[in-house]
Every structure is written in structure tokens, then in C-alpha cells.
Amino acid sequence: MRLFGYARVSTSQQSLDVQVKALKAEGVRAHRLFTDKATGSHISREGLRLLQLKVEEGDIILVKKLDRLGRDTADMIQLIKAFDEMGVAIRFLDDGISTEGTMGKMVVTILSAVAQAERQRILERTNEGRLEAKAKGIQFGRKPTVDRERVRALYRQGVGATQIARQMKIGRSTVYKILESKD
Template sequence: MARIGYARVSTLDQDLDVQLARLRGEGCGVIRSEKVSGASRDGRAELATILEFLRPGDELVVTRLDRLGRDTRDVLNVVHEAEQRGASVTVLDPHVSTRGEMGHVVLTVLGMVAQMERRFIKERQREGIARAKGVGVYTGGQRRLDRERVRALHAAGLGPAAIAAALGCSRMQVYRILQEPR
């Protein structure tokens, strides 16, 4: 029976140290961590690895429920997958475990709260962008591709596939740039 810790932050500039220390302090022999959004399970390779290797009697430990995900369905799916393997899920803050009958109810409610919190964050973000646009401060995201370079490569005779390979982007991005009015 192993205690396996999982730590997650959403962005590369966020720090995992507090979560990792807490999981070590709780006796987790194995700890996997990643820096990826919790909005969905896409791209969360470390969580997938943990779920794949859980054995009967193991315990998946996270510091807070939102570390497992910000979508109720995703959180409940993680819990279900762990239980299908005979393992349990424990959240440290607040302390909830699926070993007890009430654990499922509490985890479901907490999962709904995490999802609601994500919706609030998105709404505040939209409001902030609208305010910034209103005063002329918001200019949008940074362009990832040099449009003039795409056009120059095309003018030099390269096709969209070759341009995409040279610039490390998709052909669709190249097509869109080439179709833009100058």
C-alpha cells in the first residue's frame, strides 16, 4: 500500500514547492508533479501515469481538490478511475477521503465549487479585458508568427507545408496569414 502524491500548478511561473513539501510531510513515498492547467485532463501526463499505476490499497493524495481538476466531471472521473483500481483518493485541505461513505458526497460538492470558481475566474478575466479595451489599454495577445517572414518565404517559392515546417507552426496558420489582406 503506497501513498502517492500529486502536485499541480497551472502555469510555468508558479511554484510547486509548498505542495511538494506538504505531500512529503504526509508520508507520500512517490510524488508526481506538473505545470499544466486543471481545466481539463488534456496534457496531464503525470496524473495519467499515477492513475495507470495505482494498485489495490494505494492512496492518491493531493493538497487541495482543485489540484485534481477544475471540472466536476473530471474530478469525479479521477476518483472513479482510482477506485476501479482499488485505490482511494485523499484531499488534505479540507481533509476528505474516499475511504469513508461521506467522502464521495463531500468530494462531489467540492468539485462543483472548484468548477464554479473557474467560471468566476473566467468571468472576471472577461470583465477585466472589456474594461482595458474600453480605455484603450488592451492590445490583445502577442503574435506568435512573423507575418512578413511567412510572406517572404512564400514569395521565395516555398509552399505552405515547407513554411510551416521551417517556422514550427501548422499549415493552417500559414494559410491564414497568406489569406490576410495586407
């Protein structure tokens, strides 16, 4: 039996450190640790793919939390089934569950469905909040950094788009976009 570890965060700005430390503390060697910085809503992740290639019958994969392996119930069931067919078990450290045994597989399946439902609720709440903020006039996105009024004033003074672009150190297409926009 060999121990492998899998850690995942959703974005490149997040850190894998806490998960990696926990996996190493459980005895996972560095060369058997696989990581991804990608969403868990799909299973096409490089670290996960490499892990699937390395494990063999009798191996155990440690994952800090259930949602680190995946967020989609169907994908989780597919992954668990694929590993089970290879004779590989998965243990979720924080959740205290394992795919070893029939009850373990059932619990993991149920918790996967719960994780997916929670993800959907988070998305719904985020969208509701965004719509409410827009209704209140809050604008999203990056603040414009170009002084639009100055571009328009220069243009009204007869300065050409190329000259405005050079003077303000912006692209000529930006000048045209500003002149065409109504805001």
C-alpha cells in the same frame, strides 16, 4: 497500503515546491510523487496518467488541495470513480476530506462542483475587466518595439523595403506589415 502524491500547478512559471514539501511531510516518498505543470481543466496530463498506471488496490493518493487534482466536475467525478474502481482512495490534505466512504465521495463531488463554478466566475470577471479596460482605450499585448514612424519615413524618402529591413534589423515582412497598417 502505499502512499502516493500528486501535485499540479497551472503554468510552467509556477512552483510545485509548497505542494511537494507538504506531500513529503505526510510520508510520500520522492519516487511515488507525480507532478504536472498544466491546466486542471482537463485530465490529459502526463503526471496524472503515470500515477494512474502505478497505483494498485489499497494505495492512497495524497493531494494538497482539491483543485490541484482538477477543475472540471465531470472530470473529477470520472477520476474519483476510476480510482475507486481500482480500490485506490484519494485524500485532500488542506480540505480534510477523502474519497474513503460514501460521504467522502459525496463531499468531494460537491466541492468539485464548487471549484468548477469558482473557475467560471474567475473567467467571467477576467473577461468583464478586459472588456471594460478595452472600452477605456487600454491596449493589450506586447508593446511594439519597432519604430514604425522611422520605417514609414525611410520608405517616403525612397529607401526600399529590403534596405529598411537591414538598417533596422527587422524582417522584410515586418516592414511590409508596418507600411500596410493604418496605425
